[in-house]
Amino acid sequence: MANKPMLPELMKTHGVSRRAFMKYCASLASVMALSPAMVPRIAEALENAKRPSVIWLSFQECTGCTESITRSHAPTIEDLIFNAVSLDYHHTLQAASGHAAEAAREQAMKENYGNYVLIVDGSIPLDNPGYSCIAGISNLDMLKETAAGAAAIVAVGTCAAYGGIPHANPNPTGAVAVSEIIKDKPIINVPGCPPIPVVMTGVLAHFLTFGIPELDELGRPKAFFGESIHDRCYRRPFYDKGKFAESFDDEGARGGWCLYKLGCKGPTTKSACATVKWNNGVSFPIEAGHPCLGCTEPDFWDGGGFYKPLSVPAGDYRKMGLAAVAGGAAVGVASALLSKAGKAKAAKAHETVDAHDLEK
Amino acid sequence: MNNQAFDLLMWARGPGFDIALVIFFGGIVLRVVEIIILGRKKDMAPAKGSPVAQGIKTIFSRSFPRPGLVKFAPITYIGGYIFHLGFFIAFLFFAPHIAIFEDAFGISWPNAGRVIIESATALAVLALIALIYSRFTDPVRKALTTFDDYLVLILSALPLITGYVAVNKLFGDPQMMLAIHILCVEALMIAFPFTKLMHAVSFVFARYYNGSIQGRKGAES
Numbered sequence: 382m383a384n385k386p387m388l389p390e391l392m393k394t395h396g397v398s399r400r401a402f403m404k405y406c407a408s409l410a411s412v413m414a415l416s417p418a419m420v421p422r423i424a425e426a427l428e429n430a431k432r433p434s435v436i437w438l439s440f441q442e443c444t445g446c447t448e449s450i451t452r453s454h455a456p457t458i459e460d461l462i463f464n465a466v467s468l469d470y471h472h473t474l475q476a477a478s479g480h481a482a483e484a485a486r487e488q489a490m491k492e493n494y495g496n497y498v499l500i501v502d503g504s505i506p507l508d509n510p511g512y513s514c515i516a517g518i519s520n521l522d523m524l525k526e527t528a529a530g531a532a533a534i535v536a537v538g539t540c541a542a543y544g545g546i547p548h549a550n551p552n553p554t555g556a557v558a559v560s561e562i563i564k565d566k567p568i569i570n571v572p573g574c575p576p577i578p579v580v581m582t583g584v585l586a587h588f589l590t591f592g593i594p595e596l597d598e599l600g601r602p603k604a605f606f607g608e609s610i611h612d613r614c615y616r617r618p619f620y621d622k623g624k625f626a627e628s629f630d631d632e633g634a635r636g637g638w639c640l641y642k643l644g645c646k647g648p649t650t651k652s653a654c655a656t657v658k659w660n661n662g663v664s665f666p667i668e669a670g671h672p673c674l675g676c677t678e679p680d681f682w683d684g685g686g687f688y689k690p691l692s693v694p695a696g697d698y699r700k701m702g703l704a705a706v707a708g709g710a711a712v713g714v715a716s717a718l719l720s721k722a723g724k725a726k727a728a729k730a731h732e733t734v735d736a737h738d739l740e741k
Numbered sequence: 742m743n744n745q746a747f748d749l750l751m752w753a754r755g756p757g758f759d760i761a762l763v764i765f766f767g768g769i770v771l772r773v774v775e776i777i778i779l780g781r782k783k784d785m786a787p788a789k790g791s792p793v794a795q796g797i798k799t800i801f802s803r804s805f806p807r808p809g810l811v812k813f814a815p816i817t818y819i820g821g822y823i824f825h826l827g828f829f830i831a832f833l834f835f836a837p838h839i840a841i842f843e844d845a846f847g848i849s850w851p852n853a854g855r856v857i858i859e860s861a862t863a864l865a866v867l868a869l870i871a872l873i874y875s876r877f878t879d880p881v882r883k884a885l886t887t888f889d890d891y892l893v894l895i896l897s898a899l900p901l902i903t904g905y906v907a908v909n910k911l912f913g914d915p916q917m918m919l920a921i922h923i924l925c926v927e928a929l930m931i932a933f934p935f936t937k938l939m940h941a942v943s944f945v946f947a948r949y950y951n952g953s954i955q956g957r958k959g960a961e962s
Contacts, residue, residue: 543744599744609915623854625836642840649750649916678916679744685754691919692837693844694762695754702762702845709767713774720779 389428412583412657413594413604426590433589434493435500436486436527437471440520441513441547441556442503446538447473449575450582452660466498466585472515483516490530498588499531499566501559504540504547508555524562533567533593534559537581539676542570542600549682560600567593570600574676579657580605599679601651610647610673613655616640629670640667644688646675750920753927761927768934769942776946788957795956796949802962803948816875820868824897827865831858831901855908862905869898893936899925 392402406423410416415423439447451474468474469489472482489497501524506512510519518526528534536559539545547556560568571584584602587594594602611617619625619639626633626640639645647655650673654665667673672688675681685695811818832838834853843849873894876886903925905911907918932938940947955962 609910611915612910621855623836623852623858625852627849642836642843649747649919678747680747680751683751684747685751689844690837690840692840693754694758694841695751696756696759698759698762699845701759702766705763705765705767706770708763709770710774712767713771714778716771717775717778720775 409583409586412579412653413587413602414607415604423586423590427586430589432467433532434489434497435466435468436489436497436531437468437474437500437502438520438523438527439472440501440503440505440524440541441554442538442540443546444473445575446502446573446581447471449573450537450578452578466589469497479516483518486527490527494530496532497530498585499527499534501534501536501541502538504544504556504558505562506547506554506556508553512554521562524559528559528563528566531566533569533588534563535569535571535584535588536560536600537571538576539572539574539679539681542572543679545574546682548680568600569593569596569602572599572601572606572677572679573652574674574681576677577605577653577657577659580653597651601677605653605657606651606677608651608656610650610652610655610667611645614647614667615655616667634670637670640670640672642690643672644686644690645672646678646681646684646687646691647673648691650675650678650681652677744916746914746917746920750916750923753920753923757924757927761930765930765933769939772934772939773942773946776943781950784957786957789959790956792953792957795960795962796951796953799952799955799962800945800948803951816871820871820875823868824865824872827861827863827868828897828901830861831865831904834858835904859905859908862901866898866901866905869894869901889936892932893938896925896929896932896936896938900929 391397392399403420403424406427407417407420410420410423437447467489470482470486472478475482475485477485503513503520505520505524507521510521513520515523536542540547540556541559544552544556544558544561547554548558560570569584569588571581573580583605584594587602587604594604597603597606599606611620614620616637616639619637620641624633624636624638625642626636626638627642628634629643634643641648645667647667654673655667658665658668674687675684678684685693689695806818830853834851835858836852839849839852873891876882876890876894900922903918903922906913907915907922910918912918913921929938933941952962
């Protein structure tokens with residue numbers, strides 16, 4: 382069963398037409414910025430894709446990533462792609478629990494050693510292994526053990542990709558990203574809090590068809606994280622015209638103007654939110670009237686405040702400024718008085734010279 | 742995972758800005774207090790004209806060139822005007838800059854659109870290039886130019902150029918370019934009180950003194 386191509390069979394049982402499937406392949410090609418000529422190749426590769434074993438490990442996370450991927454509206458083909466993999470271990474979704482669940486993971490690892498895909502969501506605490514355990518196994522041990530036999534690792538969500546919220550200052554658990562522990566396996570980072578479902582399934586589809594996608598310097602697939610939200614934002618014309626919402630309930634906010642002054646991190650955030658959008662392309666945060674939080678970027682939680690504009694200093698600089706003014710004034714007075722004293726001293730020490738002295 | 746661009750941006754927005762702010766305000770206040778306390782030597786002679794009125798008038802009147810001087814030194818005058826106007830339009834009317842004043846002092850004013858900001862920036866940079874060129878080619882000006890002058894010209898150009906690059910994403914990572922832009926501004930802030938950049942504050946005193954000296958003698962300034 383594990384090596385049989387799954388997609389044609391699943392399409393038949395779910396009543397998905399060939400036309401709908403080709404449409405999906407075309408949209409996937411466009412989302413991944415591939416040439417239209419690649420569409421038949423994607424279709425062929427997906428149809429013939431073997432059913433790979435997938436182990437999904439959840440560490441310090443909120444289950445938002447799993448919530449997101451299971452919100453792909455059934456029975457879409459994205460859902461089928463997800464079904465096309467053999468999800469052998471996912472402790473939130475599987476029925477088994479405790480040792481029975483761990484046995485399923487161990488069995489999947491043994492049967493597909495060196496070939497399974499490891500998906501991780503959540504960060505790994507390093508300060509004390511006891512901070513996060515599953516069936517008595519620390520996250521660190523479980524990751525190391527499971528990663529050893531993986532063909533590739535997909536770090537889903539900003540926590541797994543960059544440490545995310547658990548890693549936020551002051552990082553009480555010593556949380557780190559997958560890439561800081563595993564150095565000898567290919568890692569695809571799919572950040573987001575949570576990531577867009579189609580991005581997750583798209584990356585999975587790319588992995589099934591063409592292998593590991595082209596990644597940027599932060600380990601993200603360039604196809605989905607190549608452009609900033611700001612550059613693709615439908616509110617961009619308002620930024621260019623200089624029309625900004627000043628509060629959440631002013632004329633600008635109601636008119637759909639740019640949210641830069643309300644703290645939008647779109648200019649420094651790379652994600653497909655503005656193009657692919659959420660909930661089957663219905664909307665995305667900025668369209669719903671909220672500034673982008675920059676959740677696909679490392680340390681987005683420590684970006685100086687979600688509602689502070691990007692240009693505004695992040696620290697508590699006012700006290701420093703006042704202290705500088707007071708200090709500058711004090712040093713200025715001291716320096717001027719010193720100069721005056723020096724001048725007076727020089728005048729006092731001045732010796733008069735007359736013509737007789739010069740003749741000496 | 743560390744993102745160097747993000748870390749640099751947060752340093753520039755955090756500790757970097759704090760350091761620059763302290764040196765900027767501390768330095769300006771220090772020098773202004775010095776100027777005021779040291780003052781000028783008291784002129785014991787009775788005033789023939791009105792030194793105070795002439796002093797105040799001169800603060801403004803010297804913003805305009807005397808007849809014939811524009812023709813005499815066109816690059817200095819026209820280039821100087823374009824640079825100053827362009828720099829201040831880009832600095833004071835770009836919305837992200839106004840947001841800083843709003844955050845710091847709670848005051849804001851209308852912002853300009855992208856066309857105005859970017860035209861002003863481009864013109865200011867071109868004017869700066871012309872001013873540097875004239876310093877290189879004119880033998881007198883070349884002889885008078887010191888390292889301080891070139892430093893100030895470069896420090897004034899960098900925020901304009903890096904800001905333009907960051908906003909238009911001409912090259913480089915957008916976070917990195919924004920970080921570099923902020924760091925360039927901070928370099929300008931740090932150099933401000935201790936270089937000729939200080940003229941932006943001290944011109945008031947210099948012109949007032951000049952005007953009042955002339956006014957005391959009964960001359961128009």
